[in-house]
Structure formats: C-alpha cells, structure tokens
Amino acid sequence: MDAYLLDWANLLLRWLHVIVAIAWIGSSFYFVFLDSSLTPPEDGKLRKDGATGELWAVHGGGFYHPVKYAVSPPVLPPHLHWFYWESYSTWLSGFALFLISYLWSPSVYLIDPRVMDWAPWAAVTTALAFLVVFWLLYDLACRFLGQGERGDSKVGIAVALLVVLASWLACQLFAGRAAFLLVGAMLATTMSANVAMWIIPGQRKVVAALKAGLPVDPIHGQRGKQRSVHNTYFTLPVLFAMLSNHYSFTYASAYNWVFLVLIMFAGAAIRQFFVLRHGYKLGRNAHPWPYAAAGVVVLLGLIVWLRPAPVPAAAAPQAVSLAQVQAVMAQRCVMCHGEALQSKGVRLDSADALKQHAPLIYQQAVMSRVMPMNNATGMTEEERALVAQWFRAGAPVE
Template identity: 65%
Template sequence: MDIYLLDWANLLLRWLHVITVIAWIGASFYFVWLDNHLVKPQAENLQAKGVDGELWAVHGGGFYNPQKYLVAPANLPRDLHWFYWESYWTWMSGFALFVVLYLCNASQMLIDPRVHAWGAPWQAVAAALGFLVVGTAVYDIACQTLGRTRAGAIGNDGRVMAVVAVFVVAASWLACQLFAGRAAFLIVGATLATMMTANVAHWIIPGQRKVIAQMRAGETVDPLHGQRGKQRSVHNTYFTLPVLIAMLSNHYGMLHQHPYNWAVLCVLMAAGVAIRIFFVKRHKGVNSWGAVVLALVLLGGLVAWMAPRPQPAAAAASAVTLAQVQAVEAQRCAICHSGEAAQKGVRLDSAEGLVAHKAQIYQQVVVQRAMPLNNATGMTDDERALIGRWARQP
C-alpha cells in the first residue's frame, strides 16, 4: 500500500509541477517577447499618459492593445494582476516532488556508494539542500556586488552571468562527485530554479510593491526598483532552458551514467542558453545565427562524443540460456521486481516475465544502464553483456 500511495503522490505532484511550470515559463516567455515587440506610441494622448510602448495583437478572435508605462501610470488602478503564484507554485510543487522521491528515499535515490560513501543518509540530504542555499546566495551576492555600473546603476550583467556560469560548472562537477548521477542532475537544475524563484519572491515582487506604495503615498517613484526587477527577470529568462534540460536529462541513463556526466550536463545547459539567446534577439528583429550554430555544434559534438564505440569482433560466443539470465535476475533484480509489490508492475521473477519484458530489460540494463537503480545491487559489466547477448538472440 505504501508503494501504491507513493506512486500516486509522484504522479499528482509531477502533474501539478508540469502545469505550474507551463504557466510560469509561458508567462515569462510572453513578457520577454512583449517587451521586445513594443513600439513607441504615436498618439499624443498615449504619450501624455506616459505610455512608453504599445503593441496591437490579434488572438482568439479578439484584438489586444497592451501598453507599457515608463515607470507607472499617473492614476494607478486599484485592481492589478500579479504574476508570482506561477513561480511560487512551480518551486513548491517541484520541491515537494524532490522531497517525496529523493530526500525521503535518500539511500536509494541520492546515494550511490560507487560515487561517494556517505556516513548516513541525512548527510546526503543536508548536502543536497546546501546546494540550493549556497547557489542562491552566490548568485544574489554577485548581482548586488557585480551587477552595477561604476555610476551605481543596475547593469554589468555579463559579469554576473560569468560568475553564474563558473558556479554552475563547479556545482555540476561537485554534485556528480557526491550524489548518484540522476540526483546530481536534478540538484543542479533545482539550484538554478531556486535562484529564479528567489528573484521573484525577494526582488521582483517586493520592488513592485514598493513602487505601488510610493505612488499611492504621492511620493516620487524610485526607478531603481523597476531596474532591479527587470535585471532579475532577464536573468530568469536565460535560466529557463538550462533548468528544463537539467530536469529532463536526468531521465536518460546514457547522460547521467556517463563517466563525465558533469561535463555532459554543462554542455546541455550551455546549448540551452544559446537557444534562448537566439529567441530573445529574434524578438528584437535580430537573427543571431551564431547562437544557433553554437547550440548545434554543442549538441552535435555531445552526440558524437558520447556515441558507443564499436567493439572488436570476438570469437563466436555460446548462446545465453534463460537459466543464466534468471540467475542474474535473482541476484540483481529480484529485490524490486518480484511478487505483487514489483516496481511499476514489472515482474521478472519468472521465465515468462523475463521474456515478456525482454526489450525493456535490454533498454534499461544494457543501453541506458539505468537499472538497477544507482546499481544498488552491484550488477557487473559482464552480467550486462550477458543480458545484452541474450536480448539480441533471435
């Protein structure tokens, strides 16, 4: 029953997380696109009201005319729509999923003894949470110390992004030395996602609230709040694709099981940044084909580098019997795939079960090397090779 309820928690939290991710990233992408498509208004009445840019659009059978004020309208409406719950729920649902799947099951999901021998599961849990805290602190300090021009204005994003890039590479390497590969990828992605939500919770929304409070009090609006919010918002848009690929790539054993998995993750995230750069510039009417070429070179190079190398021809091996495979299964797989409580309903404790799942076994054990999970039962390369020969037999 516990496994059954855990699967339901996994499904429902993942569903909620995907829904909120779509809402948040969709809103983020839309506003970046909108900002880059606004044009100076020609109408004198709009200029007099302080409208700095406007756009006419048609969608769903209706016409829309969003307008952006340089600071804020003279007469602030009482009802304003705030975009922050999408971010908060994305982080909360993702963290809840992280707790259910990884932190509450640290011995299996976080820890791989072949990578690092933790003294106790709680130490791995504390270290995983530490990545989120330290990463957010490093980024925030970089923004506050390096994210300004000599005159004190908000700027110098290049220096901030350089610090973030160095931190991400270092964090990727360290995470892959401490945790199971799949968990390491997720932790790096979650660290960036925490930076993003912290931007919304601690800078963008509070800054907007201060501007509104100043307006309602009849005070002069400090433009610094808007500048800082804009800076953090732009940073967030470049974090999105690296976060998404970090979260998705941990489902592919060929990536997180690679000997240089940290480098694989870094290249994937760098390609995500290049792709995002292209679209942001495209919104401004500039075709940054260099960014496209860079993304293709990074991804193409990764595919070529990771491609399986052809093995030298070996002497004809004798056919692998089902009994040999059953012996491996009993030692390496039975703990999770036997009886009514078999994980994912995949039972391998009979000849029929092995034959029925032959293709999945080959994919998960030989190709992806994802099973046994974190190789907790110590399956050897020779055993994987044996299963591979069995699966390829006619």
C-alpha cells in the same frame, strides 16, 4: 500499500508541478516577447502619461493593446494582476516531489557508492545546501557586480562560473541522475527566489509609493528586469535537468558534468535566439541566428560524443539459458520490477516479460549500466555479460 500510496503522491505532485510550471514559463516567455516587441506609442497622450511602449496583437477572436509604463502609470488602477503564484506553486510542488522522490530515500536515489559512499543524512544536508548556497552566491554576484556599464556581462560570467562549479561538484558527490536533477532544482530555486526576494518586493514598493503619492524610484523596475532576464535564460537548462532522469545516457558517462554544462549552454544560447528575434523583426538588432546555430552545433556534438561504443565480446557462456537470466533478474531486479512493486510499470518476473523488455534490459543493464539504480543490488560484471550474451542470441525464452 505504502509503495502504492507513494506512487500516487509522486504522480499527483508531478502532474501539479507540470501544470504550474507551464503557467509560470508561459507567462515568463510571453512577457519577454512583449518587452522585445514593444514599439514607441503613437498616441501623444500615452507618451505624455509616461508610456514607453505598446503592442497591438490579435488572439482568440479579439484584439489586444497592452501598454507599458517603465516606471509608473499616471493613475494606479483599482484592479492590478500580480504574477507570482505560478512561481511559488512551481517551486513548492517541485520541492515536494524532490522530497518524496530523492530525499525520502537517499540511499537509493542520492547516493552512489561508486561516486561517493557517505551517510544518508550527510547527502540530504548537502543536497539542500546546494539550493541555498547557490542562491546566496548568485545574489551576491548580482548585488556587487551588476552595477555600471558592464555590470550585466560581469554578472553573466560570474553566474556561468558558479553553474560550472556546481555542476562539477554535484557530479562528484551524488549519483549522476540525482546530480543533474539537483542542478536543475538549484537553478529553479534561484528563479523562484528572484521572484520572492526581488521582483515582487520591488513591485510592492512601487505600488506603495504610488498610493502614498510619492515619487517612484526606478531602481525597483531595473532590478526586477535584471532578475527576470536571468530567469528566462535559466528556463531551458532547468527543463533539461528535470527531464534528464528519464534518459540514462545523459548522466551515465564519466564526464557527465561536462555534458550537463554543455547542454545547459546550448539551451541558453537557443533561448537567446528567441529573445532577440523579436527585436530583429523590428530592426533593432542583427539577426540572432548565430546563437541558435551555436546551440544546435553543441547538441550535435553531444550526440556524436555519447554515441554507444561497440561492445566487446562478453566473457559469458556461448549458450545462455532462460533459467540463468531469470536467476540474475530474481537476485538483482525483481525486488523493484516484480509482482509487489512494478517500478515504471516494468515487470521482469516471467519469461514473457523478459522477452517483452529484453531491449530495455540490455540498454539499461549492459549499455548504459545505470540499472540496477546505483548498482544497489550489486550486479556483477559476469552477470551483465551473461545478460548481454542472452540478448545478442535473440533473447530466447525456451
């Protein structure tokens, strides 16, 4: 019953997390598009009132005319929509999911003795420290390096180095699956902290100044814009990290941290293409196709790099019986894939089930070697070879 209820909590939290993440990313992408597509107002009154850009758009049978005031509008409207619940809801639901999926059972999900064999409390504490320490270092980089003409470039280099270091360290400490997810959670925490600690407080100061009839300091808008731009480049890397746990070939290699860094670079490069293409259409910059090309080339290189190598002939009996395979499954796999617990909807406690899932068993236990998870049940090389021989013989069940 406990496992059943935990599965329901996992399902509902994952569902909520996806919904609010779509809302947050969607609004973020829209405002980046909006900023890149604004043109100087044609109406003289708008320019006189301080408007810096406008856009005409058609959607859903109607026409829209958003206008941007870079510092402040001439009059503060009575109804002002704030964009922050999407961010906070995404982080809270994501952290709750991380809690019940990884932190609740660190010995299963966080710790891989082949990587580092340490106490569960230490693994959990270190995982939480990743979220906090990365944000603090990132925030310091923005504060002290983000000033001046080349401030954005300095911050970009510093953040890139921090991400590389964090990716390497996570993969040296945690199971590959957990390391990838942790790096994604680390970046997502920084994105939400940008909203909570800088973007929204800055906007509240602007609104308070307008209500008090005081001059508005443009620094709040500049800081908010800086953090919003960082958030948009974090988006695709975070989404990959969150999805990667479903694809074991991404985190199972010996150099998984290199793969993680490269694929995050590819995501950021492709996002840069979409950010700049709107400005290109308005004649503001050159065509940004090199960014998309760079991202695609990196992805193609990763596909070639991770292609499965030919598996040498296994040192197993020429003829493997169903009983031998069932004995291995019963000892190593059925506790998570049996009648009582059917992880991922997979059962391996019958001949028909073994036949049905034979390709999946071969891929997970022999090719990628990620199952049993972190080899918690101690599957031996001889047992993997036996499973491989059975599969190559056509996975007979008679």
